[in-house]
Amino acid sequence: MRHLLVFAERDDAEEVAEALGERFPALGIPQVVRETLAGEDDAEDAQWLVVLEGLDEDGLPEVDALVEDHDGWREPG
Numbered sequence: 144m145r146h147l148l149v150f151a152e153r154d155d156a157e158e159v160a161e162a163l164g165e166r167f168p169a170l171g172i173p174q175v176v177r178e179t180l181a182g183e184d185d186a187e188d189a190q191w192l193v194v195l196e197g198l199d200e201d202g203l204p205e206v207d208a209l210v211e212d213h214d215g216w217r218e219p220g
Contacts, residue, residue: 146203147218148193148210153177155213156191162209163195170197 150156156175164172174194198206203217210217 144196144198144219146195146198146206148173148195148206148215149218150191150193150210150213150215152214153191155215156193159209159213159215160193163193163206166205167198167202170195 148156148159150159153175160173160175163170173196176192176194177189178192179189195206207217
């Protein structure tokens with residue numbers, strides 16, 4: 144399953160991606176991408192996404208805690 148981890152700050156997204164790569168080495172380091180919110184024209188309104196693929200449900204509580212610690216949230220992709 145694919146999950147999108149959403150952050151307002153690039154640094155938070157990059158830190159979480161690196162931490163997930165270390166914690167779940169079989170998945171590799173997840174990709175960090177910038178996504179503009181629907182209906183927003185201002186680049187400052189863009190969100191930073193960590194694209195997490197291949198993680199089983201058992202790892203989600205740990206992911207959710209890490210994401211929450213970095214002021215983000217998880218959405219199914």
